[in-house]
Amino acid sequence: MTIPSLEIHLSEDMLTEALRHDARVGLTASPKWLPPKWFYDARGSELFEQITELPEYYPTRTERALLSAVAGEIAEAAAPEVLVELGSGSSEKTVLLLDAFVAHGELELYVPQDVSPSALETAAEQINERFPGVSVHGVVSDFTHTLHHLPRPKGKDGKRMIAFLGGTIGNLVPEERAEFLSSVRDVLDPGEFLLLGAGLVIDPAVLVPAYDDAAGVTAEFNRNVLRVLNSRLNADFDADAFRHVAVWDAQQEWIEMRLEASRNMRVEVRDLDLTVDFAAGEQMRTEISAKFRLSGLEGELAHAGFSVARHWTDPDDRFALVLAAAK
Template identity: 65%
Template structure:
């Protein structure tokens, strides 16, 4: 068994500077916003793992069952030698793909990517123990700025699971999918996991659960700003909001100020004013229709899409080939 390796392209200092820049721009905007990648400090990651086990939160377990049912078909269709996963996290669901591809006899290398070096080091060690026949090579980076670091030298498949594509607005998705197409050779594949448009009565509670775990997850973002940027947000004076935007077909998560206040951010040398009832967007989670995501992939340079959905059509796995 070869020892797992982790290649760092995003230092803690760079991560801190990126947070500062996002806070500087997003908190000065109208309306205010912050990108969801800052949810995932140690506490936020723990809360998200708790969310995935909630009865209301169907995406994770639905995607896992889809992978369980389709992983062998994916392995046969791709014969991938290198599996690259963007935003890998704990690589929990990905183990189903790894098992299918190693059983198929083609997979040689797994390349998980994540922003957290500590999480990636832990995950790569576990995976190297579980799959001793594989070379495991982690990359610490931001998935939107890492594609040029991807390995070559074998038939590759990029996996982007968990519905994370939906966190990007349409213009960002277009640019991101095109950039993936640029680094893949003809015949290599992209495997996407995307949430589908479904009944808002089912969808909204997945982002606003009865136990309040998602609320704590959302509010933790303010604690991240307090800890990392020396801000003085009073977390108790904000509330979690989740709503369905039917026009854009996405869920929005927001934080709403329950009273007027001024927040100091000494690291940025600025103050931010919130009116009572003012909302700050912290995440969008776009949902797709199968024909719509296939068209987006086609515009980016992909074709021959194979789509697997659950019986209730709430989630989809899409396998797309890079075309010339």
């Protein structure tokens, strides 16, 4: 059994500086916004895990069931020696891929990437115990900036597959998606693969409740971004004075999560020496979750330099896995 290794390209100071930048830009914009990556402190991660178990929240269980059904086909089509997972978190769903890849006999190295060293250490240890023949090399980084740090296979003919699951691609606006997909293509050699998990456009009557559950867990998750600013930037948001809002934008084909001020408020972000005013009813965007049509997603991949080798959808056509080869 090999000992998992951890490569760090994102320090706590760097993370704080990124938060400072995003908070200053987003809170002084009109309309205001904050990036969804700042939901995820320890409490935010705990809340999201609760969300994935809610009856309304279909994406996680749908993707897991789809992966379980087609992992063998993915292994047969891609046969990578190195599996890189961006935003790996607990690597729970990845076990389904690893089972299939190990059974296929090609996989040598698993590279989970995440911003959380503790999440990576825990996941790496669990993967190492379950798959003793696979080396595990964690990378602590922001996947939007440090893809060039991804390890290469030892053999000259070895292939990598980058997995980007969970529908996270939908958190990027179109310009960000284009930049991200192009950057992934830039680090892959021709014939190497990207496996992309993406939510599909479905009936808003099913879609909206997934982001506005009856128990209010998503509302607490949304408000947690304000508590992150309070704890990390010495702000004084009254998080409970903001209402969770989730709306379907039919033109953009994405869900927007917003926080709406219940009254006029003046917020001090002391570490930024910044005063922010909110009017009663003013909304601040905290997340988009774009949903896709397969033709559009394949077009975006083609524009970035990929050709789609295979795609799979669940029986209800709510979620897709797309295997794309670098051209």
